[in-house]
Structure formats: C-alpha cells, structure tokens
Amino acid sequence: MTAPRHAPEPQRSRTVPEARRESATVPPVVDQIAGVAQVQTVRGIAEARELAPKDLEIRLQADASSRLPVLVCYSAAAVWLIVGSLFGELASLKLHWPDLLTREGWLTFGRIRTAHLNAVNYGWGSLAMIGTSLWLMPRLVHAELRRPRLAAMGAVLWNIGLLLGVGGILVGVSDGMEWLEMSRWFADPWLVVGGGMIGVALFSTVAARKAEHLYVSVWYIMSAFLWFPMLFILGNWPTWSGVESGAVNWLFAHNVLGFWLTAVSVGVAYYFIPKVLGRPIYSYQLSILGFWTFAFFYALNGMHHLVGGPLPTWMITTSVTASVLMFIPVVATAINLHMTVVGRFGALRYSPTLRFVVLGAMGYTAVSLQGSFTALREVNRITHFTHWTIAHSHVGVYGFVTFIMFGAMYYVVPRLVGHEWPSAALIRWHFGLVVAGIAIYVVALTWAGVAQGLALLDPGLPFQASVERTRYGLMGRSLGGLLMTAGHVVFAWHFWLMLRGRQPAGARPPFHEARPILYTEAAADVVATSRSHAGSAP
C-alpha cells in the first residue's frame, strides 16, 4: 500500500519545545516510510480531535491582533484603486482623443499617466499587499501581530507620502525617473519611515514566532520587506546621473516588480490555494526551489529594458540570460500551483478567493514567460518602445498581482469584520467586469504594440503610419480600462458596505443563486454521501 500523494498526515504546527520533544521520540525516517501511513492517519485523527480548539484559538488571536492595521491598509488601498483607475482611464482616452481636457496642466497626459502609475502601484497594490502580509504573517508563525498600532501608524504615514507624491506629480513636481517620480525630498521619506514601521511590526512578529517551521510564504514576504526598502532607497539616491541614472532606474523599476510585487503575491498564492482547497501544496520541495532560484536570478533582469542602450553589451547579455533563467522559478511555481489545483477546478465555482487567486497565478506564469521572451533581442527589437510593453506590464500588475490581492481581500475582510460579504451579485459583477476588462485591454494593446513595432521597423513607412496603426488598439485599451474601472467601483462599494456592517439578506449564502460557492445544502449532501461511503469502505 502506498500513501496517497496529497494525503499526508494532518499535523498541527507545533511550538518549538513540543516539536523538539516529539522529535526526540519519533525517528524522522518514520515519516519517509509509506508503509506507516495507516499509523500516521490514526495518530493524525487523534490529534485533530484533541487539538483543533487550541489551534483555532491561536488563529483567532492572530486574526484579531492584525485587524486595525489591515483594515487601515485595505481601506486606503480601495480608495487608491479608484483614484488610480480614473487617472489611468483618462490617460488612455487621451491617446486616441488628444483634445480631451487639455486646458489644465494637471490634466495633461504626462502628469495623469504618471499619477496613475504611482497611485496603483504604491497606493492600491502596495497597500493591499502590506495589509495582506500583516494579516498573513501572524497566522503563518502562530503568533499575534506585534506592535499593530505602529503598523497602522506606518500605513498612515505611507498614505501621507503618497498624497504628497501624487499631488506633487499633478502640480508638476517629478523626479523624472519611471516608477520613481514622486519627490525624493518631500514624499519618499514618508514612505520610507512608514514602511519601516510596518517592517518593524512584521519582523518582530516573526521573531516572536511560536511555530517551528517557516512556510514558503514567509520566505517570500519577509524577503520582499527587505528587498523593497533596499531598492527604494537605492533608486532614490540623489547622486545618480547620466547613463548610470538610467541603469539604476531600471534596476529599481524591474526589481520592484519582482522583489516586491511578485514576491508578496506569489507568497500569498502559496497560502490561499492550498488553504482553500484543503490540501498541501503539490511539491513543497519545488516551492523552495522556486523561491531560491527566484532570489538568485531576478536581480540581474532589469537591464533587459535597456537593450540597444548605451551600456556595455556584456551587461545587457547577462540580463537577457538571467531573464531566460527565470524560466526555472516560474515553471517550478506554475507546475506547483497548477498541480495543486488540478482535479479540483470545480472549486473555482465555490470560492471567489480561489477564483481570483488561481487566475492571478495563471497571470504570473503568462507574464513571466512573456517577459523572458520579450527580453530576447530578436523580440525586443520589435516590441521595444511600443504598446506591447504596457500590455505586458498590465498582465503582471493587474492580471497577476491585482487578481491575487482581490482574492486575498475576499478571504480576509470577512474574518476581520465578522460577517459575510453582503452580495453575491456584486462579487460576480466585479469578477466579470475586471476579467473582461483585462482580456480586452491586453489583447487590443498587444496587437497594437506588434503593429506599431513592425511599422516602426519598416523604412518605407512614415512615423505617422505607426501611430495610425495603433488607433483601434488604443480604443480597445480604453474600453478594457473602462470595464476594469467599473469593476473597481463595484468592489469598492461592496467593501464600503462590508465596513458599514451590511450583511447578506436572509439566511441563504450569497452565492446560492449561481452555485453553492459557500457552504450550502449541497455540502450537507456531501457529508452524508461521504459518511455512507466511509461505512462501506474497506
């Protein structure tokens, strides 16, 4: 008899002293012998019956400890999502409707587009990730969040910095480096101090951990909270100039995608997919391989944005090579997450969290493989300086990061406010609008980017031809953006209803009308069927 692949012994995470006592009496090799699976199962059931209340208490205490800072982060993130989306939509419209709102300086494309980028990345994305990390870390290390008020205050300072930074951009104050436009003198210091306070809360929580083992999500999240401040301070250092400034700019801009947005989001996906499905990750070894290869290879990637630029060829080639090496962590993560879900895709009908997170994980695979190919010189010579790059970045920051954050918030917020989301219909509208929006956006803009790149390479065509060929793609971009913005308004309104205490009408679970997304009578049938099977099972 062999042990089922996805049926390990249920084992609560133990405190360090407990684990040491146990390891002294149970030889580790026993765990490796499939023949003892039955023994493990019996022991596991006994543990489950005896220890569940204590574990539940630890979890509830962990959730309660992080409530304040997480809600501060999520509330601000929802506001920045709406603000950033409106800026983005307006910037998109201006690309095919250039006379729109041109009288006011703060409404010009250069400021609105930059404000969009900073609002969605440092406002929505970063704050949603910080909130999710603050909620997740106490659960992962089985300890209460330390210094929650400090973390909440840090989030407030972060928002003050953002207000000053984005406001500064709108009035014309910019540092002029992509992803680093907010003033390094009056905006960025707020983010550094605020982020540092949040980091203190997170690291002191990990230092006070009661769980012996560090789950892979801890590695991703803690690394991100170390990498990001290093990169942010490096990128904003005021002494860079000339070529060096451009190189540092893209070292920061690409690594903030990887070492900040990607690291936290992959860590979050590694938590929610197994958690909702109720089965361990397909291969934990693969997840460890994925994390460490990601940590080693990603730092070199940024220079592929400067193919053809005034930098040593060996440096660009090294970056292209590292970009191709990213296949290893990406494929490891993709296989792992996919194989965890495989055979259970029906679960996506039941859980909005799983639906968003699984789609986000697919987005990660797509954007990473696309990025590796785009780094190749043969592809880059067509796609560089075209709308392809914008489509690619939206697959990453939206189809991957934002989807995972939506999924996380659908799971976390009810556990913080103590009741279910009020409306299944609003969740369905949100999901439908944002999925349709990003699909239209990416397809239209990718096509426009390729057409633009080919036209730019054709010496027989005037520059104007490359602009005209993108027109319908840009309209598609605006349509996609409009749908996404509408989805964000639905989501923010729903989130507001949650905070106001609105609860689902009636006793029926909100997803009942479509499918039994949450627990329904169908689940009761499952239990009854299962018990009858168990009675006849050998």
Next chain:
Amino acid sequence: MIPSSLAVILATLALGVFALSAFIVAWWRGHFRNLDAQARVIFEPRDLRFARPWETPAQRREREATYGALLPGRRGEWGGAA
C-alpha cells in the same frame, strides 16, 4: 564603460550576496529539514476535515480515510466569513 555602470554592478552583486547569505543562514539553521511538516504548517486539523462540496466521491473518501470523519463545511469557509 565599467565606471559608468559601477553602481548597478555593485547593487546587483549586493542583492545576489544578500540572497546567498540568506540561503546559507537558512541552511545552517535547519530550515530545509522536514519540508513535509513545513508544507502542513498552514493547516489546522479542522481545515483538512471539512467536507469540500466540489470534491469527487473518491476525493472525499481519500480525505476521510486520511484525516478522519468529515466535518460539515461552515458557511463562508471557502472565501467568506469563518
């Protein structure tokens, strides 16, 4: 060319050394031992015994055989309030 790229080379090296140092420390402290237990640290026993309405009869039997009698899933367990 090297002087004008020195900052980015040093920064990249620093990130690499940071990752390598973290890996060595993690190895030294035994974080790569007992990976199976690490994979299960996110679950409470209760999690694994909940009946999942999307699972096939075979998957439910496997869950029950491994983790014990199934518990009825609670409202909101799959993405809502617990």
